[in-house]
Amino acid sequence: MNGLEQFRLDGKVALVTGAVYGIGFAIAQALAGAGAKIAFNCLDAETRDKAVADYKAVGIEAVGYVADVTKEEEIIPMIKDIEETLGGVDILVNNAGIIKRIPMVEMAAEEFRQVVDIDLVGPFIMAKAVIPGMIKKGHGKIINICSMMSELGRETVSAYAAAKGGLKMLTRNIASEYGEYNIQCNGIGPGYIATPQTAPLRTEGHPFNSFIIAKTPAARWGTPEDLQGPAVFLASEASDFINGHVLYVDGGILAYIGKQP
Template sequence: MSPTTRAAHLFDLTGRTALVTGSSRGIGRAFASGLAEAGAAVVLHGRDPEALERARAELAASGADVSVASFDVTDPRAVFAGVDALVAERGVPDILVNNVGVQRRGPFHELPTAAWDEVIEANLSSVFHVSRAVTPGMVARGSGKVINVGSIHSALGRETIVPYAASKGGIEMLTKGMAADLARHNIQVNTLSPGFIVTDLNADLRASGDFGPWVERRTPAGRWGQVEDLIGTLIFLAGDASAFVSGQNIFVDGGVTSVV
């Protein structure tokens, strides 16, 4: 095998199956597409049947091996039932990307308890539930990749998003704890933390007032990130290139977390 071929093999996901939660749209949809382009069979996940089918059809039209799964990631029973059905159909995923996330904004001193509970359940507890359902099969097989999606707010706070920042900070420590338990089974667990990324879901935020220009000034790269900026790091963490990388949080943020 030539050096070039060896290097390419490190990022080749052919023959592997990836489950990406929250992948009917946005960053999760881009993750699924990137994994498929690297050769993986992809299981899309979401709770909106129409959006899920649109994403499946688009990926299938590009030649991807793609299927769908729909279950509530905040309900442990639903998670185990959904994962059991997936394993029966496609086998234990080789790659799990925990991408589901929500945001609820408001001043901390006015924050309803329900908003805190919703964000923590969706962003943090869901990662525990889905990973706990998937990783026993990885342990039995002796291999696996878990990629938890964090944020620059895993490291940085900002006004009006206390529940989100707390959940993403929790993701970083959950990742480290999972890595400590699972690395001996040849399962690598890491966090991928995006910076300010352009998506349809934040179009209103980008267009409102000074926030868009503020992000450009705040980011050393001088621009918002694009979903494509995340794919290289995703493929690295999903493939053999990261075989000795575990418990890490990799920020893909244009330098935001490196400066004051």
């Protein structure tokens, strides 16, 4: 196999957690476009049914599950059902996550634990659930959606930065522990992406909007579509000798010190 054929995902099963809109939906759409069968999870049946309809509207027959990534007792049956109905997970994208923007000294320990539980423990549970099947298949791809906060700190995001920094190291450890089984675990670190969650920050004249555009060499916010090519690459045979790496899709922010005032 050579050239563009390396990027095809025909016959592969991709499970993208929390892929009901935004980044997760865009990544699932790209994987489907490369030939993969799509499964996703979310927290309630109403959201699942709406997402299934949204996928169908763009020509994708996705299979949706109601399952919480922090609860092994819900994840294990989901993985078993995927194995029985679709053929087992070849590609796992750990996309589900939350952020709470609260100054650290005002943040309750329970709020901190909630962020870490979803953003770090969830990917651990998901990876633990799919790795045995990947070992049996003789291959597997795990893509963890990390963050620039895997590398940087910022005001009000102590829990998120701690979780995403931990996710970077979990990515490296999965690669270290299971690389011999032809399982590659890598991360994607999005920059500031235009999604419904960031819409209030992107209004004209908002100081944060101006800050991000000035700090990004690309001089714009990213889009979910900017993550599609990197996701297909890391899910495909084109990345078979790449393991434990975090690919930052940030328009150059991490490389840039900023303009002199």
